Amino acid sequence: MNKLVNEPDLSNTYRDGRKLSKDWFHKVLPNGEKIYQLWLMLGKSVNSLYCLPFKLFAHTQTESKSSLVRREGFTNWKKVGERLSEHEDLLNHKNCFCSWKNLEASLRKIEIDKDLQDEIEKEESHWKAVLQSIADVILLLVEQGSPLRGSKETLDFSYPRCGKFLNTIELVSRYHPPLREHILRHRKGQVTYFLAKIQNKFLEIISNKIREQIMEEVKKAKYYVVMFDYPPDVSHLEQMSQVLRYVRVVVNVPEITERFRLFYRE
Numbered sequence: 001m002n003k004l005v006n007e008p009d010l011s012n013t014y015r016d017g018r019k020l021s022k023d024w025f026h027k028v029l030p031n032g033e034k035i036y037q038l039w040l041m042l043g044k045s046v047n048s049l050y051c052l053p054f055k056l057f058a059h060t061q062t063e064s065k066s067s068l069v070r071r072e073g074f075t076n077w078k079k080v081g082e083r084l085s086e087h088e089d090l091l092n093h094k095n096c097f098c099s100w101k102n103l104e105a106s107l108r109k110i111e112i113d114k115d116l117q118d119e120i121e122k123e124e125s126h127w128k129a130v131l132q133s134i135a136d137v138i139l140l141l142v143e144q145g146s147p148l149r150g151s152k153e154t155l156d157f158s159y160p161r162c163g164k165f166l167n168t169i170e171l172v173s174r175y176h177p178p179l180r181e182h183i184l185r186h187r188k189g190q191v192t193y194f195l196a197k198i199q200n201k202f203l204e205i206i207s208n209k210i211r212e213q214i215m216e217e218v219k220k221a222k223y224y225v226v227m228f229d230y231p232p233d234v235s236h237l238e239q240m241s242q243v244l245r246y247v248r249v250v251v252n253v254p255e256i257t258e259r260f261r262l263f264y265r266e
Contacts, residue, residue: 015047018077024084039097040084048073049080053100054093129178134193137168138202148199157183165199214244214259221246240264 020042028034041052050073074083087093141148141164150163157170173180186192218224224246232238241263248257 015075015077020049020077020080024080037084039093039100043073046073048075050074051087051093051096053096057096057099058092126178126181129176130182131193133172133176133179134169135202135206137165137172138199139206141165141168142203142206149196166194169194211261214261217248217257217259218244218246221248223247 025037025040026034027037039051039053041050041055042048043050074080076083138148146164148163148165150159150161150166152159152161156162157166169179170183173183182192186194192198224244227243227245229241229243230238231241242261243258244261245256245258248255
């Protein structure tokens with residue numbers, strides 16, 4: 001038998017002392033398998049049989065002489081077995097049946113595609129949340145002037161000297177399900193975005209974005225000045241710093257703003 005279907009109620013199908021049998025809604029294949037004929041439809045209000053694919057896909061009801069496609073349907077229960085066999089052999093029936101199955105397959109594919117799209121969106125949302133949390137942790141530590149990495153380059157979160165970045169990531173993951181799941185994936189060998197090179201890449205992207213924002217503010221300002229200084233670093237190497245000072249309007253109030261832009265090293 002094919003998969004379970006809702007078989008019609010045949011209790012009120014009497015005509016001329018005859019009643020429809022469930023056997024007429026089934027067909028035995030040459031290999032002995034018994035299948036339900038999904039194309040055969042019972043019109044309960046008129047107590048007639050119809051060909052569902054033909055009703056859906058035939059251009060006109062006059063394309064076939066079969067009474068299964070006529071408006072009044074088939075009602076001669078005495079010859080139902082004979083007429084069903086004749087109707088199945090009609091070319092129009094086969095064409096309509098194929099169109100029906102093609103539509104069914106297309107709708108099923110759309111449903112599968114939707115499930116796949118939902119899974120893609122779920123994964124996309126997961127990665128957005130993970131990358132946002134990593135960026136937030138980096139920004140927090142940088143704003144405090146704290147070093148990101150520890151004395152040992154390891155992704156073992158239980159190691160006490162793995163650095164403030166990984167320590168903070170581990171802390172945040174306790175309250176951040178996507179990040180917690182990401183750490184579990186990392187332990188299974190998947191990409192992490194926790195390595196030192198990735199941290200530097202985050203810093204580069206963030207700093208470039210900040211510079212772009214500063215330059216946008218400077219372009220909007222009517223008055224600005226560019227200042228340079230040559231403070232040596234801890235190794236006594238000369239380096240030139242560039243600072244921008246400009247007038248910024250905040251809530252209709254002019255405000256002098258000073259921004260560090262970058263270092264030039266010799």
